[in-house]
Amino acid sequence: MEFLTITQDLLQGFGITCLLFIMTLILAIPLGLLFAFCSMSKISVIKVPTKIFIWIIRGIPLMLFIFVIYYLPSLLADGNASLNIFNTIDLKMTIAAGSNELLWQGRFLAVLIAFVINYACYFSEIFRGGIESVSQGQYEAGYVLGMTKSQVFFKVVLKQVIKRIVPALSNEIITLVKDTALANAIAIPEIIKCAKDMASSQALIWPLFYTAVFYLLFVGVLTVVLNRVEKKLSYFKA
Amino acid sequence: MAYLEVKNIYKRFGKTEVLKGIDFSMNKGQVVSIIGSSGSGKTTLLRCLNFLEIADAGTFSVNNKVLFDAENQKALTDAQVRENRLHFGLVFQNFNLFPQYSVLENICLAPKLQAKERADYKANAKQINAEIEAKAYKLIDDVGLSAKCNAYPCELSGGQQQRVAIARALALDPEILFFDEPTSALDPELTGEILKVIKELAQRDMTMVIVTHEMQFAAEVSDQVIFMDGGVIVEQGTPDEVFVHPKSERTKAFLSRYNNA
Numbered sequence: 001m002e003f004l005t006i007t008q009d010l011l012q013g014f015g016i017t018c019l020l021f022i023m024t025l026i027l028a029i030p031l032g033l034l035f036a037f038c039s040m041s042k043i044s045v046i047k048v049p050t051k052i053f054i055w056i057i058r059g060i061p062l063m064l065f066i067f068v069i070y071y072l073p074s075l076l077a078d079g080n081a082s083l084n085i086f087n088t089i090d091l092k093m094t095i096a097a098g099s100n101e102l103l104w105q106g107r108f109l110a111v112l113i114a115f116v117i118n119y120a121c122y123f124s125e126i127f128r129g130g131i132e133s134v135s136q137g138q139y140e141a142g143y144v145l146g147m148t149k150s151q152v153f154f155k156v157v158l159k160q161v162i163k164r165i166v167p168a169l170s171n172e173i174i175t176l177v178k179d180t181a182l183a184n185a186i187a188i189p190e191i192i193k194c195a196k197d198m199a200s201s202q203a204l205i206w207p208l209f210y211t212a213v214f215y216l217l218f219v220g221v222l223t224v225v226l227n228r229v230e231k232k233l234s235y236f237k238a
Numbered sequence: 239m240a241y242l243e244v245k246n247i248y249k250r251f252g253k254t255e256v257l258k259g260i261d262f263s264m265n266k267g268q269v270v271s272i273i274g275s276s277g278s279g280k281t282t283l284l285r286c287l288n289f290l291e292i293a294d295a296g297t298f299s300v301n302n303k304v305l306f307d308a309e310n311q312k313a314l315t316d317a318q319v320r321e322n323r324l325h326f327g328l329v330f331q332n333f334n335l336f337p338q339y340s341v342l343e344n345i346c347l348a349p350k351l352q353a354k355e356r357a358d359y360k361a362n363a364k365q366i367n368a369e370i371e372a373k374a375y376k377l378i379d380d381v382g383l384s385a386k387c388n389a390y391p392c393e394l395s396g397g398q399q400q401r402v403a404i405a406r407a408l409a410l411d412p413e414i415l416f417f418d419e420p421t422s423a424l425d426p427e428l429t430g431e432i433l434k435v436i437k438e439l440a441q442r443d444m445t446m447v448i449v450t451h452e453m454q455f456a457a458e459v460s461d462q463v464i465f466m467d468g469g470v471i472v473e474q475g476t477p478d479e480v481f482v483h484p485k486s487e488r489t490k491a492f493l494s495r496y497n498n499a
Contacts, residue, residue, distance in 0.1 A: 145348035
């Protein structure tokens with residue numbers, strides 16, 4: 001009985017974990033593509049700041065960056081970190097909903113922003129590597145056949161890029177699954193936070209270890225899906 | 239009036255002057271071979287003529303239509319450059335087939351994309367695409383690859399890939415087909431099949447410009463041979479004039495190096 005209720009509690013936390021994962025993935029991929037194009041730009045006022053930005057984001061721990069996003073807007077607004085805008089959102093939502101427990105959507109927004117920017121930077125470097133690895137000859141072959149630049153990119157280059165980046169991207173996506181645990185730094189009730197709460201309130205340590213099962217299953221499914229994508233693109237060599 | 243007129247083409251990369259005033263012309267249906275050692279500028283010339291490099295000075299025209307004039311090249315829109323470059327086809331040294339497309343798709347891709355710009359495309363899409371494919375099958379047959387229509391480039395030998403590349407260039411009906419060392423990336427036993435295809439094209443009066451290191455082949459197939467060295471045309475004439483009775487010392491030295499090799 002206890003096992004079932006604990007599984008249910010953890011599943012709730014795991015829902016938030018999955019939500020953070022999916023939303024980060026959906027938003028970070030297009031943003032990463034934008035960063036990639038900016039970092040390859042011939043215009044240095046676009047290229048240099050993008051490169052510096054990517055260096056900073058990749059250079060600091062994601063947990064620190066979460067704190068920066070969480071505290072910085074309030075500090076900049078009135079120099080008072082205790083009036084946190086993300087917490088204020090949560091409080092107002094909690095009151096409006098008449099809930100007994102503090103809602104987490106405001107802080108989730110802070111974490112999501114941090115994750116999306118952080119992962120967009122990593123993705124952008126993978127995209128850049130993929131795009132630059134396609135030989136100039138492919139572009140030239142398209143151009144002499146009278147294709148436009150966008151036709152060359154979308155009809156000729158893109159699929160070759162995707163094929164080349166799938167292994168590196170898979171790695172990053174799997175890392176993202178586990179990085180979601182960092183959200184508990186600002187008390188988002190994701191699965192690790194749920195298990196930790198059980199440890200402190202009910203003196204149970206095994207649920208914390210039990211969370212590994214959720215991660216393993218999720219990563220297992222992802223691995224199968226990503227392998228399938230890789231296999232689907234294996235019909236050609238690029 | 240000559241069919242292709244190339245006048246006074248100059249091109250430099252940084253401080254290196256690669257082309258120092260290239261002039262030549264050719265008639266419709268002729269085959270011109272350009273020979274010369276590496277670094278003589280022959281590939282750069284071909285790239286300039288195909289708008290892959292923009293020459294610093296000079297002009298060229300086909301059939302009295304000016305395709306390139308360094309003076310007002312910047313004024314041209316992308317669409318105009320695309321239109322101009324479609325007068326020519328280019329076959330690359332390393333084929334540059336699109337790896338994710340089958341032989342048939344490689345050949346049909348560009349014609350199908352172009353067909354979409356036609357005003358009557360929406361009404362006749364099916365028929366237009368069927369025509370493009372029928373033509374592609376014919377071209378594949380011409381280069382002797384009927385059995386490989388649905389193969390992917392990675393499943394083909396280098397020689398087969400190059401034959402597909404030739405068919406792909408022909409699918410757009412270029413007025414002049416350019417070859418940039420079409421056999422240089424191939425094993426010696428595979429060069430024959432490419433040279434055979436080019437010879438067949440010559441017999442059908444395809445206008446062609448071939449940059450090549452195959453002297454024997456150049457002598458057999460060309461109406462005119464151009465020897466380039468140091469960014470200039472040193473000598474040009476019939477194969478007999480250039481290969482058998484070269485006037486310039488540089489030509490003689492180049493040819494003797496080849497004959498000894």
